[in-house]
Amino acid sequence: MLPVVTAKEMQKADNAAIERLHISETRLMELAGRECLRIIFEVLQTDSLRRSNFLIICGKGNNGGDGFVLARHLLNNGASVDLVLLYPESFLNGINREGFAILQAYEKHLDTLRIFTTLDEALPFIEKTNYNIVVDAITGTGLRLSEPEMALPSPLADGIDLLNTLHSETEAITLAIDIPSGLDATTGFSANPVIEADLTVTMAFLKRGFYLNDGPECCGEVHIAEISIPRFLVEPCSCLLVDHEFAAEHFTLRERNSAKHTNGKVLIIAGSQTEESSMLGAAILAAKAALKTGAGYVCVSLPFVLANAMHLAVPEAVVIGRDSNTLVEKIRWADVILIGCGLGRDQSAIELxxxxxxxxxxxxxxxxxxxxxLYALSSLGVSALSKCKNVLITPHYGEFSRLSNILIETIAAEPIQTARQFANDYDITVLLKGSPTVIVTKDAPVLLNTSGTEALATAGSGDVLSGIISALAAKGASLFNAAASAAWFHGRAGDLASDVASLVSSGMVIDALPLAIEEIFTREE
Structure with missing residues (x-):
C-alpha cells in the first residue's frame, strides 16, 4: 500500500533525505523536473514535443524551482515555453535563483523561450498563444490554510486565476506540480482561489489532502514522481491507501480438502417486520454478499414469519428465529456475528x-x-460494548454523529481525526463510510479506501458491504483488515456492475463481486 502523508511528514522526509542521506536539494529538484517531463510524455502520448507550447507560472519557493527545471527539460526536448515569474527575482533563494539564471542564459540562445517577470507583461502574449499544457508551479505543500476558502493575496491569486481561466476557456491541460496551488496538503481545504488541475504530479508520496474535503475536485488525475526519497523515511506510515494487492492478501481461498464449516461461519442477525413495513431486503443483501464473497456457511436470524421469503431469496442460507436458546447456540457456532441490517429501530430491536x-x-x-x-447503540451508549473485545462499527457520517455527539460537518471536515479518536477512546475498529472511506483501529496506521464511485450511492449498499466484511473476517482476516479489503472489493464491484454508475443497484454490486475478486487473482497470475 502507498503511504499518504501530511505536509509535516513530507517536510520531515525532505529534510531527512537532504541531511541524513546526503541527497542534495539540487538533485531532488532535478529529479522532480525530469519526472514531470516523463509524465507529460505519457499524458500527451507522444515521443516528440516539437511544436508543443507550454506555459509555466512559477512562485518564489521550491515549487517554482521545480518549474524552472521542467522548463529547461521541455526546451531540451524541442518544446516552446513561456515562463512567468510571479514575484521579483530578488525573492528567489540560492538554489532557485540558480535555476532561474540558467533559463535566462537559455533565453539568449533560444527563440522558443520567453521569460516574463510580471503577469501584466505576459498577458498580451498569453492571449495570442495556444498552449498544450499550462503548469502550476506556484506553491507546494508548504501552504497552510488557517480556515477553508481563505483569501489569497496578489500576485498569488492572480496567477491561479489566470491558470483557471485558461483551464475553462481553452483546451490546454492544467498540470499542478506536487499539489494544486491553494490546496492544503494535510486537510484538503482549499483557498480562494485554488488551482483546478487536470493532473497533479506529486513528489515522492501521496498527500492526505488529495483525498479530503476539496482535494479530489482540485487534483484531477494524480501521478507520483519518483525523486529518490525512500519510503523508509516516512515509516512507520501513519496512513496508507488500500489497493488491490492488500485486498488479495486478505482474501482467503478455500483449501482443496476443506469443508463448509472451515470456510467461514457467519451469523447475521438482521431483518424486521411490523404492520407498517418490512426490512427483509437488508438481511437478504447482507446474506447474499457474504455468500458471494465465499463464506462457507451463512445463518440468518430474523422474525420467523420471514423465513420462507428468505429461503426463496437465498436458498444457501440457514434461517433461524429470534428465541434466546437458538441465538446462543449459533453465536457459539459462528466465527463472525453481524448485527443490524434492517433490524428495526423500535424498542424491541434496541432491547435485542x-x-x-x-x-x-x-x-x-x-x-x-x-x-x-448502531442506532440502538446510540440509545444504549457506547459503553454497552464494554464486554465485547473485538468489535467493528460501520457508520456513515450521520450514524457516527449520533454515536459520537460530533457534528456531521466536523466529521466530514476531519474524518480521519474523528474516527481515530473514537477508535482509541473505545478500543474498537471503525469503518467510517464516505469518500474516502476511513478504516481505523488502535495502534495501527489509518487506512483510506478510494475504490468505487457514485455507483455505491444506492439503497442497500451498506448492507452489501457488511456482508462482504463478515465473510472475509469469518475466513480468518482481522476485522480491521477485513473491513479495509471489503471496502476495496465493494468499490471495485460497483465499478464493474455497469458502465453507467447511475444505473447500479445493490443487487448488481453483489452480482459483480465474483468479477472483482477473480480480477485480482487473474492480475496476479
Missing amino acids: VRELLEYSGLSEKKLILDADA
Whole structure:
C-alpha cells in the first residue's frame, strides 16, 4: 500500500533525505523536473514535443524551482515555453535563483523561450498563444490554510486565476506540480482561489489532502514522481491507501480438502417486520454478499414469519428465529456475528441489541455492528460494548454523529481525526463510510479506501458491504483488515456492475463481486 502523508511528514522526509542521506536539494529538484517531463510524455502520448507550447507560472519557493527545471527539460526536448515569474527575482533563494539564471542564459540562445517577470507583461502574449499544457508551479505543500476558502493575496491569486481561466476557456491541460496551488496538503481545504488541475504530479508520496474535503475536485488525475526519497523515511506510515494487492492478501481461498464449516461461519442477525413495513431486503443483501464473497456457511436470524421469503431469496442460507436458546447456540457456532441490517429501530430491536451485547459468549467473537444496531447503540451508549473485545462499527457520517455527539460537518471536515479518536477512546475498529472511506483501529496506521464511485450511492449498499466484511473476517482476516479489503472489493464491484454508475443497484454490486475478486487473482497470475 502507498503511504499518504501530511505536509509535516513530507517536510520531515525532505529534510531527512537532504541531511541524513546526503541527497542534495539540487538533485531532488532535478529529479522532480525530469519526472514531470516523463509524465507529460505519457499524458500527451507522444515521443516528440516539437511544436508543443507550454506555459509555466512559477512562485518564489521550491515549487517554482521545480518549474524552472521542467522548463529547461521541455526546451531540451524541442518544446516552446513561456515562463512567468510571479514575484521579483530578488525573492528567489540560492538554489532557485540558480535555476532561474540558467533559463535566462537559455533565453539568449533560444527563440522558443520567453521569460516574463510580471503577469501584466505576459498577458498580451498569453492571449495570442495556444498552449498544450499550462503548469502550476506556484506553491507546494508548504501552504497552510488557517480556515477553508481563505483569501489569497496578489500576485498569488492572480496567477491561479489566470491558470483557471485558461483551464475553462481553452483546451490546454492544467498540470499542478506536487499539489494544486491553494490546496492544503494535510486537510484538503482549499483557498480562494485554488488551482483546478487536470493532473497533479506529486513528489515522492501521496498527500492526505488529495483525498479530503476539496482535494479530489482540485487534483484531477494524480501521478507520483519518483525523486529518490525512500519510503523508509516516512515509516512507520501513519496512513496508507488500500489497493488491490492488500485486498488479495486478505482474501482467503478455500483449501482443496476443506469443508463448509472451515470456510467461514457467519451469523447475521438482521431483518424486521411490523404492520407498517418490512426490512427483509437488508438481511437478504447482507446474506447474499457474504455468500458471494465465499463464506462457507451463512445463518440468518430474523422474525420467523420471514423465513420462507428468505429461503426463496437465498436458498444457501440457514434461517433461524429470534428465541434466546437458538441465538446462543449459533453465536457459539459462528466465527463472525453481524448485527443490524434492517433490524428495526423500535424498542424491541434496541432491547435485542442490549441483550446480545450483555451475553458473555459474544465477548471473544468478531462482532460487526451496522445500520440499526448502531442506532440502538446510540440509545444504549457506547459503553454497552464494554464486554465485547473485538468489535467493528460501520457508520456513515450521520450514524457516527449520533454515536459520537460530533457534528456531521466536523466529521466530514476531519474524518480521519474523528474516527481515530473514537477508535482509541473505545478500543474498537471503525469503518467510517464516505469518500474516502476511513478504516481505523488502535495502534495501527489509518487506512483510506478510494475504490468505487457514485455507483455505491444506492439503497442497500451498506448492507452489501457488511456482508462482504463478515465473510472475509469469518475466513480468518482481522476485522480491521477485513473491513479495509471489503471496502476495496465493494468499490471495485460497483465499478464493474455497469458502465453507467447511475444505473447500479445493490443487487448488481453483489452480482459483480465474483468479477472483482477473480480480477485480482487473474492480475496476479
